Amino acid sequence: MLIGVPKEIKNQESRVGLTPASTRELAIHGHEVWIESGAGAAIGLPDDAYAAAGATICRTAEEIFLHAEMIVKVKEPQPVELAMLRPQQILYTYLHLAPDPQQAAGLVKSGAVCIAYETITRAGGGLPLLAPMSEVAGRMSIQVAAAHLEIPRGGMGLLMGGVPGVASAHVVILGAGVVGTNALQMAVGLGARVTVIDRDVDRLRQLDLVYGNRIMTLHSSAQAIEESVREADVVIGGVLIPGAAAPRLVTREMISSMRKGAVVVDVAIDQGGCFETSHATTHAEPTYVVDGVVHYCVANMPGAVARTSTFALNNATIAYAVALADKGWKRALAENAHLRAGLNVCQGHITHKAVAKALGLPYRPAEEFAA
Known part of the structure; x- marks a missing residue:
């Protein structure tokens, strides 16, 4: 051929x-x-x-x-x-x-x-050809979030891991799949306070066994998402329904309730995005601001690496x-x-x-x- x-x-x-x-x-x-x-x-x-x-x-x-x-x-x-x-x-x-x-x-x-x-697909579930790029994008999401928390990038001026005597950033991760797990690994490594939200309790249980009291796990519900987003400095959107449009889990009202200079990274943007305020951006112009919240919605994140x-x-x-x-x-x-x-x-x-x-x-x- x-x-x-x-x-x-x-x-x-x-x-x-x-x-x-x-x-x-x-x-x-x-x-x-x-x-x-x-x-x-x-x-x-x-x-x-x-x-x-x-x-x-x-x-x-x-x-x-x-x-x-x-x-x-x-x-x-x-x-x-x-x-x-x-x-x-x-x-x-x-x-x-x-x-x-x-x-x-x-x-x-x-x-x-x-x-x-x-x-x-593959035997036992999962998406083997999406997984490597989800790994890259999940890890990148924390890098770009940390960078955009800085004042020159439009953020609130917060160091992701904090320093002794000063609180670290609170990172909320929506979805505990490949993107979410890799984002979690990076966020914990940087010393952030991390909340992971997913509807699969067994998956949350697995993460709890690995990370213990270094993270908080929550079962996905509208209330859990709303309360967590309101208190977050960073929100990572990593939800996926294979082939389908991503569910819009975070509303405009939730975004407007966040602190000014907070950062959201929509890794699901290839499938339409999981924030109501999301629209695709490029590496040339990766961010925009809605209600004071920095949105990073690059549709080919792994292209940067x-x-x-x-x-x-x-x-x-x-x-x-x-x-x-x-x-x-x-x-x-x-x-x-x-x-x-x-x-x-x-x-x-x-x-x-x-x-x-x-x-x-x-x-x-x-x-x-x-x-």
Whole structure:
């Protein structure tokens, strides 16, 4: 199979769909890989490294989209890329379609086979291709929150870990999944006071066993969220419903009750965000202020640490890329229900139930297309 990797063109996005090591893995399996020149240059992966791994270096993305049977990316296709997709061409990348009807319409129109990293599942539950970026974003959320508590960034002038005799920041984390757990680890490490809110009591029990009296755990309810947000210096939004729009757990009224200069970080912004006041921002302009509260809502947070993110992502994605290339998409999806769960759009149809529901569009089961 001919596999193409274009350079990412989303604002401030320097990750790349394949590393040289992943390229070599596909080449060993007998596949041809085309890489757009400069695709990995920003993170220290030069064209020479890809050529040594067996890739063909292409001058333009147009050349790649025109010839490749499978496109491997990181972020959702931008409008110019949507226009280049072809019927039956495999698109393997993050999509996050629930809050993005325009992208969904473009993918439907293209007739392409669109497999989303974020909805591929695994035995025993979990989202293995979303997990590495959730780990990065969860850890980053505390870094950026700590920075934006500083007065030059618009914050209240609070040191996250405090000093002897002065209270540390109170961090409230909504969701105890991968994002929340990694945010918790960083916040505790910095010496913050931490409250974790989740509806899964068993998960809260696990965290309590690990962290003991260093954290407070609360079962999720409107009252628990309202009271905790009001007393928080930092709120991290890390809730997720696979494929669906994120629930809006924090209202405008809750935001307005917070102290001026408090910080909220909406890691769920890729799926629409879990704060009523959230809207997507970029690394170029990452924050805005609502009712005196600093909002950090960058839709591609891991792009700021693109080298770490690229290698972490490739660790998770390469096995499925090899399976798709070796077997073809129909057989690969037919043989692996977890990979099949990643099929969001196929030949003009929405094939993920949660995505279809979020967009209000007709749904066709992925099983109808895999054979």
